[in-house]
Amino acid sequence: MEKADTPLADVEQRIARACRIAGRDRDEVELIAISKTHDAEAIAPLLEQGHRIFGENRVQEAQAKWPELRERHGDIQLHMVGQLQSNKAEDAVTLFDCIHALDRPSLVKALAKAFDKAERQVPCFIQVDIGEEEQKGGVAIKQLETLIAQARDADIPLLGLMCVPPLEVEPAPYFALLGKLAQDNGLAGLSMGMSGDFETAIKLGATHLRVGSALFGARD
Numbered sequence: 001m002e003k004a005d006t007p008l009a010d011v012e013q014r015i016a017r018a019c020r021i022a023g024r025d026r027d028e029v030e031l032i033a034i035s036k037t038h039d040a041e042a043i044a045p046l047l048e049q050g051h052r053i054f055g056e057n058r059v060q061e062a063q064a065k066w067p068e069l070r071e072r073h074g075d076i077q078l079h080m081v082g083q084l085q086s087n088k089a090e091d092a093v094t095l096f097d098c099i100h101a102l103d104r105p106s107l108v109k110a111l112a113k114a115f116d117k118a119e120r121q122v123p124c125f126i127q128v129d130i131g132e133e134e135q136k137g138g139v140a141i142k143q144l145e146t147l148i149a150q151a152r153d154a155d156i157p158l159l160g161l162m163c164v165p166p167l168e169v170e171p172a173p174y175f176a177l178l179g180k181l182a183q184d185n186g187l188a189g190l191s192m193g194m195s196g197d198f199e200t201a202i203k204l205g206a207t208h209l210r211v212g213s214a215l216f217g218a219r220d
């Protein structure tokens with residue numbers, strides 16, 4: 001394969017190839033460029049190349065960066081991929097177009113309230129603690145069904161499930177498990193796959209890739 005001349009072109013080429021191998025359409029997979037810690041100057045090249053889907057993990061940082069970039073470039077889809085505190089739910093609902101870390105009943109309540117107030121519904125992924133690692137966040141697998149039912153009762157639009165597998169071990173079994181949990185619960189979306197493992201995630205059915213360092217370089 002010829003080397004692409006920008007990081008975005010390189011990632012796109014790798015996504016296209018993984019989709020081909022998996023017999024999937026490129027359109028089935030969304031590339032979210034995770035721009036956390038990077039400033040407007042670092043984000044500009046991607047915008048200039050036409051990329052419009054971005055993700056951040058902190059409400060405050062996103063509020064500082066994105067309103068101005070949005071005004072200049074239009075059409076931007078912004079995803080929240082980090083843990084969300086309930087007291088930031090209102091801000092998140094006005095700023096983001098999708099939330100990937102719904103992980104507890106209190107956040108279901110806070111989001112439902114924020115949707116009412118903002119008169120706007122934001123689709124969500126439920127984050128699953130797929131490796132049973134407490135510090136990673138996400139709902140325990142045992143409590144997933146209950147949380148899904150609570151979210152459905154509260155009319156939260158659910159796109160699917162999200163996970164961050166344990167570091168330094170083969171991610172495929174965790175991606176496969178997330179896929180099975182989503183299927184068992186009638187959910188279509190799978191937010192999984194980061195810089196180090198997005199090709200594997202595509203093979204296992206990912207619909208939303210969250211890629212940071214492969215696009216922007218290493219974070220400090």
Ligand SMILES: *Cc1c(COP(=O)(O)O)cnc(C)c1O
Nearest residue numbers: 034057081194195210211212213
């Ligand atoms: C930072 C982050 C990513 C992107 O990670 P890279 O390894 O830089 O691609 C993906 N998902 C979440 C939840 C993150 O916080």
